[in-house]
Amino acid sequence: MLADDAIARLPDLxxxxxxxRRVAVLMDVRTRVVAGAAVAASLAGAGGPVAPWSxxxxxxxxxxxxxxxxxxxATHRVLDRQVGGVDxxxxxxxxxxxxxxxxxxFDRCVPFVPFATALSMNGYTSANVAPTIDGVKTLLxxxxxxxxxxxxxxxxxxxxxxxxxxxGDVLAKSVSSADWYLNHALFGDYYCQAAVDLIARxxxxxxxxxxxxxxxxxxxxxALFHALLLTGVxxxxxxxxxxxxxxxxxxxxxxxxxxxxxxxxxxxxxxQVGVGTxxxxxxxRRVLEIESPDxxxxxxxxxxxxxxxxxxxxxxxxxxxxxxxxQVGQQLRxxxxxxxxxxxxxxxxxxxQTVASCLTTAGAAVKAADIGCDRNxxxxxxxxxxxxxxxxxxxxxxxxxxxxxASAAEIVDSWA
Numbered sequence: 001m002l003a004d005d006a007i008a009r010l011p012d013l014x015x016x017x018x019x020x021r022r023v024a025v026l027m028d029v030r031t032r033v034v035a036g037a038a039v040a041a042s043l044a045g046a047g048g049p050v051a052p053w054s055x056x057x058x059x060x061x062x063x064x065x066x067x068x069x070x071x072x073x074a075t076h077r078v079l080d081r082q083v084g085g086v087d088x089x090x091x092x093x094x095x096x097x098x099x100x101x102x103x104x105x106f107d108r109c110v111p112f113v114p115f116a117t118a119l120s121m122n123g124y125t126s127a128n129v130a131p132t133i134d135g136v137k138t139l140l141x142x143x144x145x146x147x148x149x150x151x152x153x154x155x156x157x158x159x160x161x162x163x164x165x166x167x168g169d170v171l172a173k174s175v176s177s178a179d180w181y182l183n184h185a186l187f188g189d190y191y192c193q194a195a196v197d198l199i200a201r202x203x204x205x206x207x208x209x210x211x212x213x214x215x216x217x218x219x220x221x222x223a224l225f226h227a228l229l230l231t232g233v234x235x236x237x238x239x240x241x242x243x244x245x246x247x248x249x250x251x252x253x254x255x256x257x258x259x260x261x262x263x264x265x266x267x268x269x270x271x272q273v274g275v276g277t278x279x280x281x282x283x284x285r286r287v288l289e290i291e292s293p294d295x296x297x298x299x300x301x302x303x304x305x306x307x308x309x310x311x312x313x314x315x316x317x318x319x320x321x322x323x324x325x326x327q328v329g330q331q332l333r334x335x336x337x338x339x340x341x342x343x344x345x346x347x348x349x350x351x352x353q354t355v356a357s358c359l360t361t362a363g364a365a366v367k368a369a370d371i372g373c374d375r376n377x378x379x380x381x382x383x384x385x386x387x388x389x390x391x392x393x394x395x396x397x398x399x400x401x402x403x404x405x406a407s408a409a410e411i412v413d414s415w416a
Contacts, residue, residue: 002225006151007038010090010115011046011053017111017146020087021053026079026101027092028060028069031117035154036092039115043090058082060097067265071099072132079104086110094162095121095269103129106142116150118158119166119224121270124148125232128241134313135260136388137253144236148229155225156216161268163213163224164364167206168274170227171358172248173199174350175280179246179393180238181348185341186331186392187324195234195243196348199227210362247283247393250385251276255373257310257388258381267371274359275371278415279382281352283398286407288342288349295329295400298322302387306380320390328392328400352415368416379412 001013014023023043027036036057044055061078063070083089083104089112091101098114098121105112106129114124123130125148129140155163177196184191205223206213212220234243241249252272259266266272302318304311332338359366368378383405386395398404 001147001149002152002222004151004153006115006149007035007042010039010113010149011043013147013149014043014053014088014090014113017113018088019110022056022086023053023088023090024056024058024083024086024104025090025092026058026060026097026104028062028097031093031097032057032059034092034117034157035115035151039090039092056083056086060093060100069096069100070132071096071103071130076100076103076131080107083108088113090115092117094118095123098124099129099131102142102145103131103140111146112143113147113149114145116148116225117154118162119155119221119228120158120162120169120268121166122169122228122231122235122244125229126235126241127239128235132257132260135257135310136313136317137257139241141239144233150225152218152221156221160214160216160363161271163216163221164274164359164362165268165270166224166228167210167213167270167362167364168272168277168359169244169270170199170203170224170231171207171350171355172246172273172277173231173244174348174355175248175277175284175394176242176244176246178284178345178348179391180242181344182341182394182397183242183392185337185344186328189242190238192238192243195237198230198234202227202230206362207358210358214361214363242391246391247280247386247395248273248276250388250393250395251279251381254381254385254388255371255377258377261308261310265372267365267373271365272371274355274365275368275378275416278352278356278359278366279411280394281350281355282411282415283394283403284345284349285352286403287394287398287401288346290401293329293332293338293401295332296402298325298396298400303384306384307387314387317390318387321392321396324392325396325400328397356415366416368412375412375416378416379409382408382412
């Protein structure tokens with residue numbers, strides 16, 4: 001529900017899904033000011049034929065940097081102790097707050113209805129939670145929301161960096177969908193074209209006029225909101241994050257993970273994803289120029305020196321991928337597999353120029369400096385991000401075909 005009177009209508013909407021009238025409203029100190037206090041007051045002041053709502057306000061604590069909350073096991077435990085028996089969870093916020101609310105609701109087998117405060121990410125409607133566990137960005141299955149509620153005024157008032165982050169998240173879809181299809185073509189993994197096509201009709205409303213987002217024009221903002229919701233739905237349909245998360249997301253996750261190790265800050269997830277999407281689009285462009293692929297043997301282990309204390313957890317993920325990487329060369333040489341794959345992927349992908357131009361016009365992040373990252377750090381992540389997930393992506397394929405690490409520095413210097 002996207003409406004100017006969304007907060008006033010929220011109690012009646014929630015009553016459709018909750019078996020009782022006990023609700024936990026999650027928020028951080030910032031989203032409480034933006035909408036959290038108003039949401040809690042609206043629910044507390046709403047009676048009904050059964051009983052008034054019993055509202056528990058729960059403040060999500062900030063992380064160690066005191067800049068924002070984090071979705072990790074420690075925060076989940078703190079909140080789990082605070083939230084008792086409830087019939088409904090209403091997270092008021094965006095990525096981290098929404099994920100924590102989703103996680104808590106799933107633990108309790110109760111529904112959740114997020115109130116979105118920013119167009120910053122596509123996780124509102126997904127059944128996934130993306131916590132940090134043992135220092136590694138991980139994916140947990142939970143449940144999708146019963147509804148998502150938002151006010152256009154609240155979304156438009158959010159810091160613009162958050163809207164730019166949402167644009168970066170949805171622009172990743174051409175690369176992530178290509179990565180998804182790559183796994184389908186090579187290994188027979190499940191793939192759903194309907195999930196890929198969900199946002200095709202509304203994408204032009206922001207990709208063709210990205211400057212409209214910068215000016216917060218209603219049609220573009222609404223289109224981005226629905227695109228974020230639908231890409232989350234695509235992940236729920238697929239039962240995984242594959243439709244909306246590929247190599248570009250691994251780059252962002254790796255930046256987050258390293259920041260957690262060395263105490264340095266990192267930018268918003270979607271802004272980092274936008275930079276990663278440009279890099280991965282260029283990798284795809286170069287890979288698809290190869291007419292006769294000749295794969296190198298895969299690396300059998302992760303770079304422990306690079307990952308430091310995260311190496312054991314990363315190694316467990318990468319070990320699950322190595323058997324697949326050994327199959328790639330043979331699969332690409334089978335019949336017309338490579339020619340068919342090149343033709344299909346080329347039709348799915350946006351050029352790096354197109355992605356970079358859209359992000360630039362919208363005032364979003366494109367370069368390493370835009371996300372507060374120095375060139376060498378981004379280059380290192382570009383070379384190692386493929387190690388954090390068991391899913392094969394363009395980062396792996398480029399390595400097997402010899403484009404990585406050979407071209408990595410040139411690509412980073414040219415595009416980021």
